Amino acid sequence: MAPAATNNLNDAHREGRQSGSCASRPDGNASAGAAPIAIVGMACRFGGDVTNPSKLWELCVSGRDCWTPIPEDRFDVKGLYHKDHTRVGRSHVRGGYFMKEDISLFDAAFFNLASDVASVSPYGPTSPQSRRGSNSYG
Secondary structure, three states: OOHHHHHHHHHHHHHOOOOOOOOEOOOOOEOOOOOOOOOOOOOOOEOOOEOOHHHHHHHHHHOOOOOEEOOOOOOOHHHHEOOOOOOOOOEOOOEEOOOOOOHHHOOOHHHOOOOOOOOOOOOOOOOHHHHOOOOOOO
16 A cells, blocks of 8 residues: 555544545445444454454554464473474474463354364364365365
């Protein structure tokens, strides 16, 4: 994005302005029968201690990368690591994008996930190794 466009977006964010109207069509005409909407709540959780939309905005504007080594309290990285990614029972990953919050607070039921699917095991059903070959991940 061009610096001028980025500055305009930053100014709009600081001043609480929107860059366009949600009720307008791309051709600029108001949508027929458009009803006003209200955002009554918004939340997010990402790596880099991003725990709300303002922190997400700050992260994007700063261009910061939130990659960190795997936290020691997640699993024994040293015991599982092997540089050969094809080595069965091992992981060649040393880091990623981790939330600092307690991962046991994840609300699996809200996302309609069974507790075993939401397992925190590095080789559990939601691990990258388990998703290989699934339609949604490649």
